Amino acid sequence: MAKDQKLEKKLSPLNVWALAFGCIIGWGAFVMPGNTFLVKSGPLGTAIAMVVASLVMIIIAFNYSYMIKQYPIAGGEFTYAQKAFGQNHAFVCSWFLGLSYLAIVPLNATALALIGRNLMGSVFQFGFHYVVAGYDVYLGEICLALVALLFFAYLSIKGVKFAGVFQTMLACALIGGVALVVVAALVCPEAQWSNLAPAYHPGSSEISCIIAVVAVAPWAFVGFDTIPQAAEEFNFSPTKGKMIMVISILFGGLVYVLLNGVTAMVVPDGYANWLEYIDDLKNLDGLMSLPTFNAAHMMLGTWGLVFLGIAVLSACLSGIVGFYMATSRLLFSMSREGVLPKWFGELHPTHKTPMNAILFVMAIALVAPFFGRTALGWIVDMSSLGAAIGYGYTSAAALKYAIERKDAGIIFTGVIGIIMAAAFTVLLLVPIKMFNCSLGIESYICLGIWVILGFIFYVSSLKKRKTACDKKS
Secondary structure: OHHHOOOOOOEOHHHHHHHHHHHHOOOHHHHHHHHHHHHHOHHHHHHHHHHHHHHHHHHHHHHHHHHHHHOOOOOOHHHHHHHHHOHHHHHHHHHHHHHHHHHHHHHHHHHHHHHHHHHOOOOOOOOOEEEEOOEEEEHHHHHHHHHHHHHHHHHHHHOHHHHHHHHHHHHHHHHHHHHHHHHHHHHOOOEOHHHHOOOOOOOOOHHHHHHHHHOOHHHHOOOOOHHHHOHHHEOOOHHHHHHHHHHHHHHHHHHHHHHHHHHHHEOOOOOOOHHHHHHOHHHOOHHHHOHHHHHHHHHHOHHHHHHHHHHHHHHHHHHHHHHHHHHHHHHHHHHHOOOOOHHHHOOOOOOOOOHHHHHHHHHHHHHHHHHHHHHHHHHHOOHHHHHHHHHHHHHHHHHHHHHHOOOHHHHHHHHHHHHHHHHHHHHHHOOOOOOOOOOOHHHHHHHHHHHHHHHHHHHHHHHHHHHHHHHHO
16 A cells, blocks of 8 residues: 555755755745836845844744654655544645645746747747747747656656656755856856945835735745655654755745845946836846846856856756655655545655656646746645645644644744744735735635635545445444
8 A cells, every 4th residue: 555655765865955955045035126126125134134034034044944854755744734634634734835846846847948938049939939928938948848847857857866866966056056146146246236226116115015025935945844844754853854955945035135136236228226227127138137147147247157057957947856756745745644546655666756747737838838927827836825825734733743742942943933823825815005915806816716626525535435434434
């Protein structure tokens, strides 16, 4: 039975760090300075927000570390919610978290087309062409995403150690590419410290600038929580999980701040500062419409685009590998506990990876490129909510066990984690004009559909479990 199957312990601490860091930093880290961070917060506002967000995520990571020690098995938040609060809560948690993980796989795959458009021109824009929600979809770009999804599904099935080593190589390439661009900003005359003014976006108060970026922390840092999903495959003590999560969060926060700072420091001719440039983006195209890429090009020319391109490509590919692993382990764990059919819990006979769960993720992800980035973005926007729900359940489970065992430190972090998860949820679901960080109308519709599907699936699975119990009795 699936419940008796065990995953192999082949992931080293470096592999696990690369898994988390590679999931945290994706395409968004390179485009959010132009479309989110500077627009909402400004350079200093974003830096402060990322420091606050990192501290919040580290507190939540302490709760995850505590639960990993209790249950060092695949499943992460699903397992914690089930053990602490029962099957119903576990289903709610995993239903939203599963969408959060699953949506990011095709998001990273379709980002490859954006890299091609902005760094290689129209190389992949061939074949039939149509428009979905204002986004141009080309056969060539669809094929690019499909090849990536198929290849990395194969890589993920091939073996967790093989995937872990590849993920580590990608994470190192990502850091190397970002580091070269940051060093260039320190020595190239095109980057001016004076361009960092104004420190905050003048359209909002300082506190609202900071909170607007803190609110996206569940999305920005989703990935460190993939570590618990792989806990069963650690070849080291689970106690090291805390430090690995903390380091991955700090690295992620630092990359966000550095890329945002570099973007603000390099302003094209004709603009007085980053504010004028960002406000004019809607009238620009090409590299000019992507401030971070334009900054690299202005400082280092073609080599700047090569360095940043390596970093972006590594970020996208590591996100595909990482979330293939995380999503499949979540599905595997749910199958092992009887929430999903046993088919999801079957392991590859040779490589001992959850082959069917990986193939399921691949099958869903292969459909997404045909609908374009805009429609996919509506679903991905909901991933912040799924992450927040996962954070809340893990913190609540940690609090419950900490109270039983009179662990004062985890009682404190558990309470803080619950409060922050609730705050993230409110900011995402309630349209507060002051902060301007709630979901868009399309995402609300997608959320409603997902809730209805979840209810139908839950009722159906409940009837099946009841029928199975009646047969046994």
